[in-house]
Amino acid sequence: MDGSPFDAVLCDFDGVVHLWDPDGMNALDRAWGLAEGTLAGAAFDGELLQAAVTGRLSDEQWRHRVAEVLAPVCGSLARAQDLVEAWSGLTGRVDADVVELLAALRGKVPVVLVSNATTRLETYLASVGLADAFDEVINTARIGVAKPDPRVFATAAQRVRVDVQRCLFVDDTLTHVDAARAAGLTGLHYQRFDQLRDIVAPLLG
Structure with missing residues (x-):
């Protein structure tokens, strides 16, 4: 857009729009008598997580595999499945300030959610009231x-028909930002929220 610093905003989900309780998974570990970090270590194992966020495993398959990994330390597969079910039931907090700002931006440029996510993302967005919060x-x-x-960035830009080099990308993971x-x-x-507010201020006039 003429006079605008960006033609689209690409925004990460977890850590920007949506925030998890930092103690949520550890609390489940404690409830199951496990060392803190056990659940996260199994769920976010590099190879297993990569399979889930690239669609080689569905969300259901990924969570079943996590339960299988946890079965020995939980004492049984059934107990591990109960832990995974409890984890799957956790919900995070939507940052209302970020959502409000993105809504204002959508009147000026497309806003695209760009998330390393499992096949559950779309259902989860609906469950937290964000099904229609993004242009793509x-x-x-x-x-x-x-x-x-x-x-990933090229796909996001193509979806909203803008030059990728005219996009602002917002993420809490530095390696993603560097890329x-x-x-x-x-x-x-x-x-921090004020970083986002300040960088998009020219778009809002």
Whole structure:
């Protein structure tokens, strides 16, 4: 857009729009008599998580595999499945300030959610009231590649028909931001709301 610093805003989900209780998984570990970090270690194992966020495993398959990994330390597969079910029932908190700001931006430029997510993302967005909060949703499990792969950014830009180098990319993971910058986007390593507010201020006049 003429006179505008960006033609689209690409925004991460967890850690920007949506925030998890940092003690949520540890609390479940304690309730099951496990060392803190046990559940997270199984769920976010690099290879297993990568399979889930690139769609090689469905969300259901991923969670079943996590339960299988946890079965020995839980004492049985059934007990591990109960733990995974409790974890799956957790919900995070939507940052209302970020959502309000993104809604205002949508009147000026497209806003695209870009998330390394499992096949559950779309259902989860609906459950927390965000089904219609974005112009497009790029769920990496649906496109077969995940951040920091530059094809993710290219796909997001193509969906809203803008030049990828005219996009602002917002993420709380520095390696993803670095990859976006290397691909020619403007990258914001998100840590505080005022950072986002300040960088998009020119779009809102």
